[in-house]
Amino acid sequence: MIALYNSKTWKLSSYIIALVLIVPVVVMLVGGVSASTQLFTHLWQTVLPSYLENTLLLAFWVVVLALFFGVFSAAIITQTNIVFKQQLRWLLLLPLAMPAYLVAYLYTDLFDYAGPVQRGLRAWFGWQSPNDYWFFDIRTLPGAALMLALVLFPYIYMLTRGAFEQQDQNLIRASRLLGLTAKQSFFKVALPLARPAIAVSASLVLMETLADFATVQYFSVNTLTTAIYDTWLGYGDLGAANALASVLMLLVLFVVLAEQRSRAGLRHQSARPNSKRELMQLSFSQQLIASIFCWALVILGFLLPITLLIIMAVQYSDVAQLSVLLSTGINSLKVSVFAATIAVVIALSLGLYQRLHNDKYRQIPQLISGFGYAIPGTVLAMAMLSTLGPLDHWLNGVAELIGFTAPGLILSGSIFAIVFALVVRFSAIANGTIASGIKQIPRSLDYAPATLGVNLRGSLTKVHLPMLTPAILVAWLLVFVEAMKELPAVLLLRPFNFETLSSQIYQLISDEMLEQGALGAILIVLFGLLPIVLLNKSKEKV
Amino acid sequence: MFKKLFITLFIALFFITGFSANASEEVNVYSYRQPFLVEPLFTQFTEQTGIKVNVVFAKEGMAERLAREGKYSPADILLTTDISRLIELRDKDLVQAVNSSVLSSAIPKQYQAQDNTWFALTTRVRNIYSAKRLGKIDINYEDLADEKYKGRVCTRSGKHPYTVALVASMISEHGETYTLDWLKKVKNNLARKPQGSDRAQVQAIHQNLCDISLGNSYYFGKMLKDDKQKVWADEVYINFPNQKNRGAHINISGVAMAKYAPNVKNAQALMEFLVSKPAQALYAQTNMEYPIREGVAVSKLVASWGSYKADALPLEDIAKNRKTALKLLDQAQFDL
Numbered sequence: 001m002i003a004l005y006n007s008k009t010w011k012l013s014s015y016i017i018a019l020v021l022i023v024p025v026v027v028m029l030v031g032g033v034s035a036s037t038q039l040f041t042h043l044w045q046t047v048l049p050s051y052l053e054n055t056l057l058l059a060f061w062v063v064v065l066a067l068f069f070g071v072f073s074a075a076i077i078t079q080t081n082i083v084f085k086q087q088l089r090w091l092l093l094l095p096l097a098m099p100a101y102l103v104a105y106l107y108t109d110l111f112d113y114a115g116p117v118q119r120g121l122r123a124w125f126g127w128q129s130p131n132d133y134w135f136f137d138i139r140t141l142p143g144a145a146l147m148l149a150l151v152l153f154p155y156i157y158m159l160t161r162g163a164f165e166q167q168d169q170n171l172i173r174a175s176r177l178l179g180l181t182a183k184q185s186f187f188k189v190a191l192p193l194a195r196p197a198i199a200v201s202a203s204l205v206l207m208e209t210l211a212d213f214a215t216v217q218y219f220s221v222n223t224l225t226t227a228i229y230d231t232w233l234g235y236g237d238l239g240a241a242n243a244l245a246s247v248l249m250l251l252v253l254f255v256v257l258a259e260q261r262s263r264a265g266l267r268h269q270s271a272r273p274n275s276k277r278e279l280m281q282l283s284f285s286q287q288l289i290a291s292i293f294c295w296a297l298v299i300l301g302f303l304l305p306i307t308l309l310i311i312m313a314v315q316y317s318d319v320a321q322l323s324v325l326l327s328t329g330i331n332s333l334k335v336s337v338f339a340a341t342i343a344v345v346i347a348l349s350l351g352l353y354q355r356l357h358n359d360k361y362r363q364i365p366q367l368i369s370g371f372g373y374a375i376p377g378t379v380l381a382m383a384m385l386s387t388l389g390p391l392d393h394w395l396n397g398v399a400e401l402i403g404f405t406a407p408g409l410i411l412s413g414s415i416f417a418i419v420f421a422l423v424v425r426f427s428a429i430a431n432g433t434i435a436s437g438i439k440q441i442p443r444s445l446d447y448a449p450a451t452l453g454v455n456l457r458g459s460l461t462k463v464h465l466p467m468l469t470p471a472i473l474v475a476w477l478l479v480f481v482e483a484m485k486e487l488p489a490v491l492l493l494r495p496f497n498f499e500t501l502s503s504q505i506y507q508l509i510s511d512e513m514l515e516q517g518a519l520g521a522i523l524i525v526l527f528g529l530l531p532i533v534l535l536n537k538s539k540e541k542v
Numbered sequence: 543m544f545k546k547l548f549i550t551l552f553i554a555l556f557f558i559t560g561f562s563a564n565a566s567e568e569v570n571v572y573s574y575r576q577p578f579l580v581e582p583l584f585t586q587f588t589e590q591t592g593i594k595v596n597v598v599f600a601k602e603g604m605a606e607r608l609a610r611e612g613k614y615s616p617a618d619i620l621l622t623t624d625i626s627r628l629i630e631l632r633d634k635d636l637v638q639a640v641n642s643s644v645l646s647s648a649i650p651k652q653y654q655a656q657d658n659t660w661f662a663l664t665t666r667v668r669n670i671y672s673a674k675r676l677g678k679i680d681i682n683y684e685d686l687a688d689e690k691y692k693g694r695v696c697t698r699s700g701k702h703p704y705t706v707a708l709v710a711s712m713i714s715e716h717g718e719t720y721t722l723d724w725l726k727k728v729k730n731n732l733a734r735k736p737q738g739s740d741r742a743q744v745q746a747i748h749q750n751l752c753d754i755s756l757g758n759s760y761y762f763g764k765m766l767k768d769d770k771q772k773v774w775a776d777e778v779y780i781n782f783p784n785q786k787n788r789g790a791h792i793n794i795s796g797v798a799m800a801k802y803a804p805n806v807k808n809a810q811a812l813m814e815f816l817v818s819k820p821a822q823a824l825y826a827q828t829n830m831e832y833p834i835r836e837g838v839a840v841s842k843l844v845a846s847w848g849s850y851k852a853d854a855l856p857l858e859d860i861a862k863n864r865k866t867a868l869k870l871l872d873q874a875q876f877d878l
Contacts (some may be wrong), residue, residue: 046872113749129750139737173645220699220737222877233602234701234868236630378603396614409614492603496570496616499577503599507576510601510739515770518666 005456014353016367017346021424024383025249025371031386032243039231039240048227055210055223055248058145062209063202065149069297070156071191071198076290078164079186081279083287088294089161090532091505095301096154096478097528098487099502102521104147105509106305108218111138117330144219148209148432150301155208157203158474163197164190166440168280182280196439200432203256205371205426210248211376211486214506224248225376234483238382245379250407252374312518321519326499329523331482332500335415337528339422340430340480346423347475349429351438352464356446357455366431373428377421384421384493388412414495421489426482430475437471438464477531484527501527568594568806572604573621575795578754579829582838586824587721587815593808608636608800614621618809621663624703626710628660628796629861637798640810645783646815648835652856653794662794663816664831666758667850668708668715669790671778673753682784683712686754687727695731696752700876701868704740704793709871710863711791714855718866720789725874736877740775741765750776758793763830763843782850790849793860823878 077089111117127133167190175185213225224244232241305427350366388411394408449459487502501524508517573580577599584595593703608615622628631637639658653662670681686695712721733752743755765775805807815821822833827841
């Protein structure tokens with residue numbers, strides 16, 4: 001493959017950006033080397049094996065469930081003729097706006113022994129105590145897996161749906177002409193073609209799961225994240241915490257790289273995507289099952305939890321909460337918009353660098369800039385302080401040297417630290433989405449402008465960026481929503497008098513008082529919905 | 543164009559964040575205590591003195607942040623919810639001594655550091671809540687391991703500082719071997735895996751999932767004042783354990799001054815305010831904690847629970863046994 005351009009500035013900036021994003025990761029890895037083996041031995045002999053087992057089981061079940069939910073709903077929406085398809089098409093995105101810890105809390109409230117469901121059952125059947133009947137316990141590993149899958153599957157749904165919709169229908173038609181049934185053609189042609197999108201989104205789900213802290217903590221499912229917390233905040237051993245986090249990250253890297261390797265060399269693109277689709281005609285009963293499947297996801301992942309929140313808000317809220325909400329809401333908005341915009345610009349810059357540049361190692365910047373996603377928020381926050389702290393000290397030193405008053409912790413003690421942490425953590429999301437968008441652009445379109453004498457800038461503004469608009473919007477939306485929900489990094493890096501919606505809600509949840517934060521929770525969800533709705537309005541294609 | 547946008551954004555970011563509040567009369571607080579507990583106090587302090595209070599709240603990681611920030615840390619005052627955290631701050635050399643006669647005279651000797659590096663603001667008891675259906679009981683922490691409570695005990699995570707402190711006090715009293723055995727037996731008695739907050743355990747008693755739970759004293763008052771949680775609290779008695787022997791396990795909420803506090807004078811003023819009679823009364827009335835200052839009355843509700851005998855174990859001993867306690871909790875696989 002001949003890459004076309006050789007812009008020195010672009011090259012330099014790509015490597016610098018990647019380096020900046022990898023610094024916290026390096027800080028973490030280096031910190032891990034100094035871990036005390038004594039503590040490790042103790043942990044290994046006592047709790048670590050069970051934590052590890054829980055982590056692997058949880059990751060496995062979340063990914064399997066989310067794949068099942070996401071791929072099938074995407075297939076149903078793009079390939080079949082069920083009713084209310086246009087509505088379901090965007091309704092299925094809504095669970096993305098729900099933080100997992102919120103859903104976990106709400107469902108615990110609902111299905112607990114004292115919750116309305118079990119109370120109703122007891123009243124109906126005349127049961128007296130928990131010993132009279134069996135009811136599933138939601139605060140378990142399967143429960144946590146289900147909660148996480150319910151709010152994470154839209155990643156898979158969104159990217160897979162996009163892949164299905166942009167597939168060259170000529171290929172599908174060809175397969176049909178060659179004698180495959182609609183079903184066979186879906187499994188043998190459409191599904192394998194969508195594999196890059198499915199793989200990227202599944203690895204996003206995997207990383208989200210491994211970094212989750214609040215949900216597993218609320219369900220008291222002990223995972224590697226628990227061990228990281230204990231070693232750092234309990235035993236006060238940051239080195240061991242870093243080492244554990246490094247193990248976690250390597251685990252993720254291994255999975256992601258193995259997946260990439262297994263589909264190396266496959267490339268699917270067409271210069272003339274023919275998107276006119278022939279839909280599978282389902283029988284009535286098939287339609288019914290497909291509809292129930294999609295609606296169940298929408299209801300369980302979004303409509304039911306939001307209804308519970310609204311009921312709480314109506315019962316418990318008063319006007320006084322509104323002014324507090326406004327300022328925390330603006331804080332949340334501020335960090336999320338910054339993080340999303342910066343992450344998308346970086347992803348574009350690195351993604352297009354990889355695509356268009358004549359550099360043997362051109363995929364490296366993009367690859368390493370995504371490592372941060374696998375670091376749990378807390379460890380990332382710590383790495384952030386370890387990185388920005390010395391920088392601040394240096395800046396202050398310089399300022400004092402040349403006779404100014406020391407400006408204080410302008411980097412590590414401001415929202416800069418939070419935004420930086422969010423960008424490091426969520427760059428992988430933006431990268432993945434933009435990269436899969438870039439892959440959809442046929443190679444020939446890289447060469448065409450050059451052949452016509454259009455320079456790099458022209459090619460970018462006239463060809464690549466317009467073609468990437470849907471991917472850019474999706475990437476921005478994903479990072480924005482994730483940043484709104486992100487918790488541990490925000491909790492640890494907050495400057496003075498700075499609360500975000502998520503930090504406030506988390507505090508209330510940990511005291512069983514979500515009722516008083518219901519309005520704020522609704523606000524997080526609404527902010528999360530805003531981009532989804534906007535995207536849906538502005539471009540049916542996204 | 544994107545590059546320009548990127549640069550503009552970054553510059554904007556710098557301007558927005560670069561100039562953190564630096565007014566002359568202010569004091570900066572890093573607080574482990576929750577906003578709704580301490581904000582009323584700060585409001586009153588600002589009204590009295592005109593000094594603005596800036597706060598960062600966090601449940602965890604403050605000491606680590608402070609250590610990383612070093613000498614440019616803006617923090618003046620650190621508020622913690624238990625003794626171990628305070629001692630940790632001192633042991634890591636993150637605090638400075640405050641020589642104030644106001645503080646040292648208002649606080650009983652056993653509740654302040656000999657070297658003036660930390661001061662308690664309130665005390666709290668680690669109570670045992672019991673279901674009313676059991677009738678009035680007389681209970682010791684040791685009894686949580688008793689066979690008769692098999693499947694009837696609920697507690698929050700063993701890793702929570704409140705639990706760790708209790709385990710540390712058990713080590714001081716009985717030694718490691720006994721304590722590990724006790725932890726294993728308590729774990730065997732648990733109705734469910736340790737989870738949720740102290741309040742969630744009382745809810746579980748209300749749900750008839752268990753009969754006995756551990757919880758701090760003030761939560762009982764907090765629950766009785768909450769519409770939803772009152773029904774839970776109505777189901778339980780609050781018991782002061784070990785009244786016929788060493789007394790109930792006591793923990794404190796406390797305060798220390800950061801080593802590199804930029805506003806020393808204001809910080810000391812705030813510390814002294816926090817042990818003043820009005821502030822202590824506020825702690826007692828709105829938070830339902832036991833005020834540290836003698837002569838300040840507990841709230842009516844707290845008074846109705848009766849007086850109690852407190853364990854005389856020096857607080858520093860609890861902090862000293864903290865890491866051993868954590869290890870025993872891991873060995874007993876308490877949270878699994």
